[in-house]
Amino acid sequence: xxxxxxQVLNALSFGAEYALLALGLAIVFxxxxxxxxxxxxxxxxxxYTMVAFASLAIGNPMIVMVGAVLAAMLASLTLxxxxxxxxxKADPTTGLLTAFGVSIVLQNLFLLFVSPxxxxxxxxxxxxxxIEIAGIRLASLQVFETLTTIIVIIALMLFLRRTVLGLAVRxxxxxxxxxxxTGIRANRVFAIAFLISGLLAGLACIFIMARRGxxxxxLGFEPVLKAFVACVVGGFGSLPGAVLGGFxxxxxxxxxxxxxxxxxxGMTDAFVFMIVAMILIWRPDGILSPAVEKGDKL
Amino acid sequence: MIRLSSxxxxxxxxxxxxxxxxxxxxxxxxxxxxxYQVRLVYSAYVNLIVVLGLQxxxxxxxxxxxxxxxxxxxxxxxxxxxxxPENIKKISLPDAPWGLAQFSLDPVVSALIAVVxxxxxxLLLGMLIVRLTSIGAxxxxxxxxxxxxxxxxxxxxxFKGNQAFFGIPQVFNLTSVIAIAILVVIVCRLFRExxxxxxxxxxxxxxxxxxxxxxQIYRLRLIAWVLGAVILAVAGICYAYxxxxxxxxxxxxxxxxxxxAMLILGGMxxxxxxxLGTFLISFGLEGVRYLETGPVFLGIDLPEALGLSGIAxxxxxxxxxxxxxxxxxxxxxxxxxxxxxxH
Numbered sequence: 101x102x103x104x105x106x107q108v109l110n111a112l113s114f115g116a117e118y119a120l121l122a123l124g125l126a127i128v129f130x131x132x133x134x135x136x137x138x139x140x141x142x143x144x145x146x147x148y149t150m151v152a153f154a155s156l157a158i159g160n161p162m163i164v165m166v167g168a169v170l171a172a173m174l175a176s177l178t179l180x181x182x183x184x185x186x187x188x189k190a191d192p193t194t195g196l197l198t199a200f201g202v203s204i205v206l207q208n209l210f211l212l213f214v215s216p217x218x219x220x221x222x223x224x225x226x227x228x229x230x231i232e233i234a235g236i237r238l239a240s241l242q243v244f245e246t247l248t249t250i251i252v253i254i255a256l257m258l259f260l261r262r263t264v265l266g267l268a269v270r271x272x273x274x275x276x277x278x279x280x281x282t283g284i285r286a287n288r289v290f291a292i293a294f295l296i297s298g299l300l301a302g303l304a305c306i307f308i309m310a311r312r313g314x315x316x317x318x319l320g321f322e323p324v325l326k327a328f329v330a331c332v333v334g335g336f337g338s339l340p341g342a343v344l345g346g347f348x349x350x351x352x353x354x355x356x357x358x359x360x361x362x363x364x365x366g367m368t369d370a371f372v373f374m375i376v377a378m379i380l381i382w383r384p385d386g387i388l389s390p391a392v393e394k395g396d397k398l
Numbered sequence: 399m400i401r402l403s404s405x406x407x408x409x410x411x412x413x414x415x416x417x418x419x420x421x422x423x424x425x426x427x428x429x430x431x432x433x434y435q436v437r438l439v440y441s442a443y444v445n446l447i448v449v450l451g452l453q454x455x456x457x458x459x460x461x462x463x464x465x466x467x468x469x470x471x472x473x474x475x476x477x478x479x480x481x482x483p484e485n486i487k488k489i490s491l492p493d494a495p496w497g498l499a500q501f502s503l504d505p506v507v508s509a510l511i512a513v514v515x516x517x518x519x520x521l522l523l524g525m526l527i528v529r530l531t532s533i534g535a536x537x538x539x540x541x542x543x544x545x546x547x548x549x550x551x552x553x554x555x556x557f558k559g560n561q562a563f564f565g566i567p568q569v570f571n572l573t574s575v576i577a578i579a580i581l582v583v584i585v586c587r588l589f590r591e592x593x594x595x596x597x598x599x600x601x602x603x604x605x606x607x608x609x610x611x612x613x614q615i616y617r618l619r620l621i622a623w624v625l626g627a628v629i630l631a632v633a634g635i636c637y638a639y640x641x642x643x644x645x646x647x648x649x650x651x652x653x654x655x656x657x658x659a660m661l662i663l664g665g666m667x668x669x670x671x672x673x674l675g676t677f678l679i680s681f682g683l684e685g686v687r688y689l690e691t692g693p694v695f696l697g698i699d700l701p702e703a704l705g706l707s708g709i710a711x712x713x714x715x716x717x718x719x720x721x722x723x724x725x726x727x728x729x730x731x732x733x734x735x736x737x738x739x740x741h
Contacts, residue, residue: 325544373540
């Protein structure tokens, strides 16, 4: 029984991380149809900011964390301005390939200007200790991560439903031209979407760094690959879909880790991707995608 | 006698022009190139075959495929497993199951078997992919890439994972790869101008409209997908038969992005674009790699700059997408540059 509870909590914390990242991808996709593969490099920007703070001998964890999140937001905003504005009206494939390109450029910039090797960041170790409640051993990091994701989801929901700008963002995902006709600046809506996306990446960055304790140029690639898959499974562009997809992926991954025999350990990712592919073949547009007929005006 | 349409005739002219270019580059390399440069040009030709295989599906159906390097790997490993002599396999693959280490075939039969295996696998996977639309299809191809790579790494008893699978007879030289590349160019061009190619391109422009005109989109996509996979298998075989050693690493993300950048830069809608992009990036990257080592250039001692080639590759993709999303060639094939088109 305790074992099951433990694994469920593991699945929740895995899922929380994927959900955080998937939300960041989905909010951008819902507005401009861009699959932002450079999201992973935003996480790496946060990681390298922590390195910068460490080399400046600033150890105050609040400053480090807030700094990393702010840097991620700024990087996200910059990418929107520099790289993604020219392909704003293009089809999803063009956007996807642009994002791939941006991702390769950033990874190699880190490699060129910082280091190809991992750099240790120790300032966040304090976040991780183990707690024991009713015989269940937990990592505090898992609890923080799950709680943060829940708070973020609630805050995002309030923002999208209770503020004018949030309303504009939601409306923009349905009919962008109409939003512009009502006098809201397109650039502001895009900026907000990328800022939120950067904020989510920054938060995810804190947890990833606290767990890994080091940063290298490919830090964000794998988590974002998974988040991307979560997004697609949930229904691309749907925010509830991103959250559902994230937690579902976390559950599948933990289930695979638990159920697969030790000898198949290296195949976990292969099985996860296989299940994802099967979900997509069952529902090509994802589980929670809105029903769209081919040929509809989008 | 088969009657060809005017676009098919100009397709053959275009393929012949491209063949001339391929032969010219090959001759120049063979006469003036050092051993190292011959190797380099050989790998450019292998990448050309990969990019052409990618173009058949991506350019005509316009669905981004990210699994192509995996199919190249399947072709390479299947051929390598068949062709490698028994005595070498006994050393390198002592635990191989199903008697894989107990036989060896001659190179041609091995290549044929490899192509058939890849085609059958592609057919099975393709039946799942062709029903999906843009992003969904791309994700499934991504999943295929990850799964196949995981299998290469996991079954070390068959594929040796990231270690070298050695002892493949080196039966190919520059001439053979050029001959194959020319053949593939002709096949790609004829497919593009065939009924199937034209219908498939129409379905990419307007899926609903083409379906309403009676185009069987799923079937055509499947044909293009399998043809592309066969070409990719051929590329993998060329790779294995020249180098003599293969490992799982070259069939993963880095190679996917490299070849994708080639196709995008040249323009994925045309065969000419695939050829142009491949050579521009192959030779361009070599220049950048030279800068990467930190040479003395015009009297200035440049610093070592690892990662420069990656930046260049990414920048090529981003700039092409921003400035000219259809690539350098757009919708034009090579012969339209010389022959005035009648409208």
